[in-house]
Amino acid sequence: MDERVREHAEVLVEWSARVEAGDDVVLSVGPEAHELAVAVAEQLGERGANLLSTFSSGEITRAYLRAHDGEFEADPAHELALVENADVYLSLGGGRNTSSTADVPGETRQAYRSARTEIRETRLGTRWVSTVHPTRSLAQQAGMAFEEYRDFAYDAILRDWESLAEEMGKMKSILDDGSEVRIVSEGTDLTMQIAGRTAVNSAASVAYDSHNLPSGEVFTAPYATEGEVTFDVPMTLRGESVRNVRLEFEDGEVVDSDAEQGESVIGEILETDEGARKLGELGIGMNRGIDRYTDNILFDEKMGETVHLALGRAYDANLPEGETGNDSAVHVDLIADVSEDSRLEVDGEVVQENGQFRWE
Amino acid sequence: MDERVREHAEVLVEWSARVEAGDDVVLSVGPEAHELAVAVAEQLGERGANLLSTFSSGEITRAYLRAHDGEFEADPAHELALVENADVYLSLGGGRNTSSTADVPGETRQAYRSARTEIRETRLGTRWVSTVHPTRSLAQQAGMAFEEYRDFAYDAILRDWESLAEEMGKMKSILDDGSEVRIVSEGTDLTMQIAGRTAVNSAASVAYDSHNLPSGEVFTAPYATEGEVTFDVPMTLRGESVRNVRLEFEDGEVVDSDAEQGESVIGEILETDEGARKLGELGIGMNRGIDRYTDNILFDEKMGETVHLALGRAYDANLPEGETGNDSAVHVDLIADVSEDSRLEVDGEVVQENGQFRWE
Structure with a gap:
């Protein structure tokens, strides 16, 4: 593992989210952010925090939203209960295609978003932090080579x-x-x-x-x-x-x-x-x-x-x-x-x- | 997508878990089970069930367990609340290495497992189903080529x-x-x-x-x-x-x-x-x-x-x-x-x- 992945995880857990022993942490992991998730899990283990990983995939969301017909149920109880009981919510972005939900109609997206207002607001009430793991798809969006993009991303993330x-x-x-x-x-x-x-x-x-x-x-x-x-x-x-x-x-x-x-x-x-x-x-x-x-x-x-x-x-x-x-x-x-x-x-x-x- | 992946998802959701509109479904996804998860998400969307994906990675678990020192907190509230509010729990196994947690000491594993008894029992109280997405690592464990293993797995799964x-x-x-x-x-x-x-x-x-x-x-x-x-x-x-x-x-x-x-x-x-x-x-x-x-x-x-x-x-x-x-x-x-x-x-x-x- 690139040492910078570990440093990224440490900055995220220590400086950004101020994780402490006993914190109930939700780790939302993108399909290409697995390596960063491993490093974050290590940091959480060291601090004695409690870890639950969720999976955030644009392709899964796209399949679900396109197949769904009619109204979305407001704030499903299982997801709401999860965020209500979380102290910290860490989102590790990083997918394979930044356009993965491009063919989901805008109204469907908006209806899904609206149905989840309480979940979103509860999440924003935790110690939440969003970051990204540098991926090939983000490099492509930036018009950069992968290694070049990693250097760029860690220069941005690993500041004093x-x-x-x-x-x-x-x-x-x-x-x-x-x-x-x-x-x-x-x-x-x-x-x-x-x-x-x-x-x-x-x-x-x-x-x-x-x-x-x-x-x-x-x-x-x-x-x-x-x-x-x-x-x-x-x-x-x-x-x-x-x-x-x-x-x-x-x-x-x-x-x-x-x-x-x-x-x-x-x-x-x-x-x-x-x-x-x-x-x-x-x-x-x-x-x-x-x-x-x-x-x-x-x-x-x-x-x-x-x-x-x-x-x-x-x-x-x-x-x-x-x-x-x-x-x-x-x-x-x-x-x-x-x-x-x-x-x-x-x-x-x-x-x-x-x-x-x-x-x- | 191989048509059999869609059929697998349909059998899982329809025959195995009997998913209905309004069910709160937890979809536990292994690192290499993404394709099956996409097909399952489509089935859940069609039926108007509510989807939350969790991520089950042996490498994340290994990193967490090896870094953790001292006792595990019993049944962390956020994960317990999630399963308490779930109607259905679908586990899609499929990783990159069936030995991914080989160097976690047996006592650590056992202590972690014991600390999560209530979570486990609550999960067993849902309409839970475990399946696997045929992966290269499972093919390797079986001593089979990947395509050969896929044929084998779908013959086993797609029965009448x-x-x-x-x-x-x-x-x-x-x-x-x-x-x-x-x-x-x-x-x-x-x-x-x-x-x-x-x-x-x-x-x-x-x-x-x-x-x-x-x-x-x-x-x-x-x-x-x-x-x-x-x-x-x-x-x-x-x-x-x-x-x-x-x-x-x-x-x-x-x-x-x-x-x-x-x-x-x-x-x-x-x-x-x-x-x-x-x-x-x-x-x-x-x-x-x-x-x-x-x-x-x-x-x-x-x-x-x-x-x-x-x-x-x-x-x-x-x-x-x-x-x-x-x-x-x-x-x-x-x-x-x-x-x-x-x-x-x-x-x-x-x-x-x-x-x-x-x-x-």
């Missing part, structure tokens, strides 16, 4: 999280104390209000309210957005390539949009509901282990020297207790490179210029 | 179960009405008492109290065994090859034993406890789809034209309500070929001669 958390803490303080953010770059001059909002230091640990490994971003929930922004990091959205999306905001809402590629997908998203025309998230990517785009949002949005904005739903963690932020059925992240000819200002002071933070 | 159940019903009636069984063959002249005991028609369906697919045996719980028996079907017991085991019984107990190979393993088993020297089961193999030995008890003991006897624990299903039969920590099946120079008598009447039943 404690020191990155400390650095990200600086960014969080600036956002927490600030009122207005301005981003200036080629094709971008955008201002957003953030007064009264709380930034999350997403340091890949439940101790930081952060549930992705890798992580490495600081994000908040902006409002009253004005100006225009161009997203030059390419991505696949709903199966379509999307490139150089340009959005124009007035009074917090998108009033105009175009794209070099994928314009119709962006149009569809904007028309989902009222909230889809407003921003739900401003995120600052600070993981310099991620230095290239791989068409996987788990990695892309944390890339160092990028910022991302999400159309749609805001996260509760960014809002004052009891307040609801922008609401929508969607949350779609779009990413801009800010490594050159760019600056990020908070209340008129430059915080990041050409990718470099002011403390660097 | 309804008509086999009817035929086995004849054998069950004979045993239920009989008092004494005598088996005569080369190296064998053995009599057993079965008065008051009830035979199980093990027709691979929960409707018949039968939980293996394939099945195809009729079994009861004998006592007061006298005489000698030779088991000429080879097998692997506790990692050791065992051949031509000979046992001599007096007053229901083994008083002498030897073997051409594996004599020490047989000695160990006999010394486990008092019950290990008595018989817990007499089984008549009636699945003629199984025509060769493959070193896998799930198949071997059901082979047509064989009988098997188990040292150790008797099954409750064979006993009058409230009565306990032979008790032991072990239940070890040994198999004899009765296809030639052999006869099986019940109360002095020949029921099977040279492998042919009297109704054939």
Whole structure:
């Protein structure tokens, strides 16, 4: 076993999920994540946690969903009981084909998802962490050789999280104390209000309210957005390539949009509901282990020297207790490179210029 | 997908487990049983059952058990809650290496097993069925090529179960009405008492109290065994090859034993406890789809034209309500070929001669 697989498992169990003796752990394993699961099982055994493995296969889900006719039963008792009694939920992604459920109708997917709301929310109440085992299918999606992709993935995952958390803490303080953010770059001059909002230091640990490994971003929930922004990091959205999306905001809402590629997908998203025309998230990517785009949002949005904005739903963690932020059925992240000819200002002071933070 | 995989799934879900709409089904999937799991998921979707997949990997279990130190927590709440809320438990065996847990110390295995008694008993209270997906590692264990093994396995699994159940019903009636069984063959002249005991028609369906697919045996719980028996079907017991085991019984107990190979393993088993020297089961193999030995008890003991006897624990299903039969920590099946120079008598009447039943 590659030593990095063991290190990945240790970071996941120790830093990310803070597993302790006696924890009831559900380990959700993708069809190609077996090797990582073995390493995680070893970590769980060492700590005296209790292990139950579930199997998460897109092909099994596809077969089930396509054969199913009529309504889905709401929150089946056996699965609900499992998550209700779990302390920790670790999801090890990694399949053979990132398009394995491509021919399941959208309505079926949505109906299945809706029928499982309580299971999902209960799971989100555990110490949950999502990660991926680097697989050939993820390498292919990234346009990379397998060995090359493994190097990339472990560079992103095996950070010095404690020191990155400390650095990200600086960014969080600036956002927490600030009122207005301005981003200036080629094709971008955008201002957003953030007064009264709380930034999350997403340091890949439940101790930081952060549930992705890798992580490495600081994000908040902006409002009253004005100006225009161009997203030059390419991505696949709903199966379509999307490139150089340009959005124009007035009074917090998108009033105009175009794209070099994928314009119709962006149009569809904007028309989902009222909230889809407003921003739900401003995120600052600070993981310099991620230095290239791989068409996987788990990695892309944390890339160092990028910022991302999400159309749609805001996260509760960014809002004052009891307040609801922008609401929508969607949350779609779009990413801009800010490594050159760019600056990020908070209340008129430059915080990041050409990718470099002011403390660097 | 090989059409036989779909047929296997259909037999499992329809005939064996009697799955209905709304059933909460746990599907336990081995690392190489993915294809069968996809076919089963399709069957479950069609019937409107609720599916949760768990992952059963010897390598994950090995890593966990070897790393674990100290006592195991009894019946972890999350796994217990899962099985308590399950209606059906389908186990799809199939790994990459039938020796994957070979270096886990026996005491660790035993301690883990003991700590999970309530989980196991709860699972046995569901409509549970165990089957295997034919894999390369099972082919290797059988000394067969992969394609050859698949043909073998599907011949065993895809029977006309309804008509086999009817035929086995004849054998069950004979045993239920009989008092004494005598088996005569080369190296064998053995009599057993079965008065008051009830035979199980093990027709691979929960409707018949039968939980293996394939099945195809009729079994009861004998006592007061006298005489000698030779088991000429080879097998692997506790990692050791065992051949031509000979046992001599007096007053229901083994008083002498030897073997051409594996004599020490047989000695160990006999010394486990008092019950290990008595018989817990007499089984008549009636699945003629199984025509060769493959070193896998799930198949071997059901082979047509064989009988098997188990040292150790008797099954409750064979006993009058409230009565306990032979008790032991072990239940070890040994198999004899009765296809030639052999006869099986019940109360002095020949029921099977040279492998042919009297109704054939």
